[in-house]
Amino acid sequence: MKKIIKFNSLISLHYSISNTNDFEFESTFNKKPIKFKIGDGTIPQKLEIPLYGLEEDIEQTLVLEPQDAFGIRDIKKSKTIPKSIFPNKDMIKLNNIIEVDAKEKNGKVNTTFAMITKINNEDVLVDLNHPLSGITIKFKVKIIKIYE
Numbered sequence: 596m597k598k599i600i601k602f603n604s605l606i607s608l609h610y611s612i613s614n615t616n617d618f619e620f621e622s623t624f625n626k627k628p629i630k631f632k633i634g635d636g637t638i639p640q641k642l643e644i645p646l647y648g649l650e651e652d653i654e655q656t657l658v659l660e661p662q663d664a665f666g667i668r669d670i671k672k673s674k675t676i677p678k679s680i681f682p683n684k685d686m687i688k689l690n691n692i693i694e695v696d697a698k699e700k701n702g703k704v705n706t707t708f709a710m711i712t713k714i715n716n717e718d719v720l721v722d723l724n725h726p727l728s729g730i731t732i733k734f735k736v737k738i739i740k741i742y743e
Contacts (some may be wrong), residue, residue, distance in 0.1 A: 598741040603713045604633045605742040608646075611735045612727070615658065620727060626688050628739045639665070642734055654737040668729035674709075675718050687711065687719055697723060 602608060607630040611622035631637035633646065641664055645657050656725055661667050681687055691711045696704050713720035 597650045599741075600633060600646045600738065600741060602634050602647075603743075606631065606633065606646075607739040607742075609739065610638075612737075613733045615652050615731050615733060617733070620732075624737075645734070646736065646738075649694070649736075649738050651738050655661075656676075656733055656735040659732050659734055661731060661738045662733045664734070665727040665730065666723040668724050672723040673720055674723060675720050677718050679717075681719075689712060689714060689732065692726065693721070695721065695723070 598604075607628045609623045609628045611624055613619040613622075629637065632645055641659070645655070649655070655664055678684070678687060686693055689711055692708050693711065694706060695709045697707050697709075698704050707723060709721035709723045710725070711719055712721060712722045
């Protein structure tokens with residue numbers, strides 16, 4: 596009986612993420628494949644779901660709409676912060692991606708990434724959406740090995 600991917604399967608695979616014009620954002624096809632356990636958070640859950648039921652040596656490419664991949668852009672996730680809180684002024688560059696601590700509604704603080712989208716005299720506008728949010732993506736995978 597062939598092994599298939601299910602929750603907690605330990606697998607190795609190659610993957611790539613590109614837009615519908617084939618601009619590649621990330622790929623492991625020219626590197627070592629990644630090895631992880633399904634459900635451990637290595638890749639977003641929305642990208643894990645299409646892997647369930649696949650066998651070794653299977654290759655597939657899916658086109659995923661923003662809501663099924665990295666989410667829809669939310670203009671409420673932009674925040675103005677003062678330049679004075681930046682530890683290094685050289686990081687204040689348009690379209691620079693920075694690491695920030697974001698406080699959630701429940702009061703929990705999570706480290707996340709933000710893109711600088713506007714620079715004013717005293718402050719900076721940052722976008723806390725995932726950099727690939729709002730983009731229809733192609734998610735290509737090749738299952739190399741299913742260990743368990």
